[in-house]
Amino acid sequence: MAKVLCVLYDDPIDGYPKSYARDDLPKLEHYPGGQTLPTPKGIDFTPGELLGSVSGELGLRKYLEANGHTLVVTSDKDGPNSVFEKELVDADIVISQPFWPAYLTAERFAKAKNLKMAVTAGIGSDHVDLQSAIDRNVTVTEVTYCNSISVAEHVVMMILSLVRNYLPSHEWAKSGGWNIADCVQHAYDLEKMEVGTVAAGRIGLAVLRRLAPFDVNLHYTDRHRLPESVEKELNLTWHATREEMYPVCDVVTLNCPLHPETEHMINDETLKLFKRGAYLVNTARGKLCDRDAVARALESGQLAGYAGDVWFPQPAPKDHPWRTMPHNGMTPHISGTTLTAQARYAAGTREILECFFEGRPIRDEYLIVQGGALAGTGAHSYSKGNATGGSEEAERFKKAG
Numbered sequence: 001m002a003k004v005l006c007v008l009y010d011d012p013i014d015g016y017p018k019s020y021a022r023d024d025l026p027k028l029e030h031y032p033g034g035q036t037l038p039t040p041k042g043i044d045f046t047p048g049e050l051l052g053s054v055s056g057e058l059g060l061r062k063y064l065e066a067n068g069h070t071l072v073v074t075s076d077k078d079g080p081n082s083v084f085e086k087e088l089v090d091a092d093i094v095i096s097q098p099f100w101p102a103y104l105t106a107e108r109f110a111k112a113k114n115l116k117m118a119v120t121a122g123i124g125s126d127h128v129d130l131q132s133a134i135d136r137n138v139t140v141t142e143v144t145y146c147n148s149i150s151v152a153e154h155v156v157m158m159i160l161s162l163v164r165n166y167l168p169s170h171e172w173a174k175s176g177g178w179n180i181a182d183c184v185q186h187a188y189d190l191e192k193m194e195v196g197t198v199a200a201g202r203i204g205l206a207v208l209r210r211l212a213p214f215d216v217n218l219h220y221t222d223r224h225r226l227p228e229s230v231e232k233e234l235n236l237t238w239h240a241t242r243e244e245m246y247p248v249c250d251v252v253t254l255n256c257p258l259h260p261e262t263e264h265m266i267n268d269e270t271l272k273l274f275k276r277g278a279y280l281v282n283t284a285r286g287k288l289c290d291r292d293a294v295a296r297a298l299e300s301g302q303l304a305g306y307a308g309d310v311w312f313p314q315p316a317p318k319d320h321p322w323r324t325m326p327h328n329g330m331t332p333h334i335s336g337t338t339l340t341a342q343a344r345y346a347a348g349t350r351e352i353l354e355c356f357f358e359g360r361p362i363r364d365e366y367l368i369v370q371g372g373a374l375a376g377t378g379a380h381s382y383s384k385g386n387a388t389g390g391s392e393e394a395e396r397f398k399k400a401g
Helices: 061-066 083-088 106-111 130-135 148-163 166-174 180-184 202-214 228-234 242-248 291-300 339-358 376-381 390-400
Strands: 003-007 070-074 093-096 117-120 139-142 194-198 217-221 236-238 251-254 278-282 303-308 367-370
Touching: 003 083, 061 070, 061 339, 070 083, 083 106, 093 339, 106 130, 117 339, 130 139, 130 367, 148 166, 148 202, 148 251, 148 278, 148 303, 166 180, 194 202, 194 242, 202 217, 202 228, 217 242, 228 236, 291 303, 367 376
Parallel strands: 003 070, 003 093, 093 117, 117 139, 194 217, 194 251, 217 236, 251 278, 278 303
Antiparallel strands: 139 367
C-alpha cells in the first residue's frame, strides 16, 4: 500500500465554503483539438466544489483509503521543519500544484527514498527537478490541457485590463472619485495593436484564437511552427526567434514552459528590444522574467504595463517588488485554478493514480518523465535539468526581503 503526500493551498480565510455562487458547471465533451477529458473510473466530488484547498483534498481521500492507501494533505511546504519535509521521507507519491508548489529539489529527492511518482495537479512541472527524477527513475506527470483555456481567458482579461487601464479606473470608482482624466491618461484601444505570443501550444494558440476578433495583428514564435492552415486562418506572422518578435509587438504574452533554456529570458538586455510602452503579460512562470529587470522597465517607462499571476517563489514574499511596481496587474497564481478547472485537474489526478495503482499505462499527454527519460508531453515541452532552484532559492528570496 502507498503513502500519498498531497500539498494544497490553504482554505478561505472564512473557512471551507458551505455553498457556491453557481449550482452547476457547463459540460465539455472534449478539449479543443479533440483530446478527451480526464476519464477516471469514478470521482468522489461534485464538480464546482473547491477541491484545490486543504479541505477539498482533490476529492481523493475516499478512493485512496478504500483501497488501503494513506493520504496526507498539508499546505505547510517550505523549510526543513515543514510538514511536507517531514512526511516526504517515506512518501511513495507526491501531489502538488503549480499555484502552491512543493519544490522537489535534488536534496529532497535524495531524502525521499520511496518516491515513485510526482503528480502535478494542473499544468507545469518546473517545481520538480526533472533531472533528479530522470536519474532516480521517478515518474513525473501532469494533467495536460485541464486548465489551458482557463489560463488563456485570464491572459485576454489581463491584456485588456492593462491596455484600457481598467484596474486604476476601478480604484477611482471604489474610492468615490470621478477622475476621468486620471483614468484615461494611460488608456488605449487594443484594436489594430500588434500582439505576439512566445509559444503557441495549447494555451498560446487559445490566446491567439480569442484575440483574433479584436481586430489585432497577431504574431507568434515557437520552436514548433503551426500548420500553414492555422497561420492563414488567424492571419498569423511567425518569427523564428523571440528577439525577432519583440520589437514588432505592442503586447507580448508569455505562454511557454520554464526550463533552463527559458529561465530569465526576459531581462535587462531583451527588454531593450521591446517597443517603448509595450505591455507584457506572463501567466506561464515567474522565473521566465528577471524580477528586478521588469520592475526597472516599468519605472523607466520601457514597459507601459506588466500583468501576470506567476511569481518566484510562490507564494511571493510580502515585499516582492511586483506587488508595488507601477502599472502592474498582478494577482496570486489563480488563472488555472478556477472551480471549473479544478473539476478537471482533480479528475485527471484521480485517473493518473488509478492507472499507476492498477499497472495500466498513463496516457502520453500526462507524462513528463518516465523510465529515466523525458516522455510524452515532457519530451515535447521540457529539457533536462532544473530551472527552479527550488526551496533553497526561495528561502534566499525570503531572507533578502
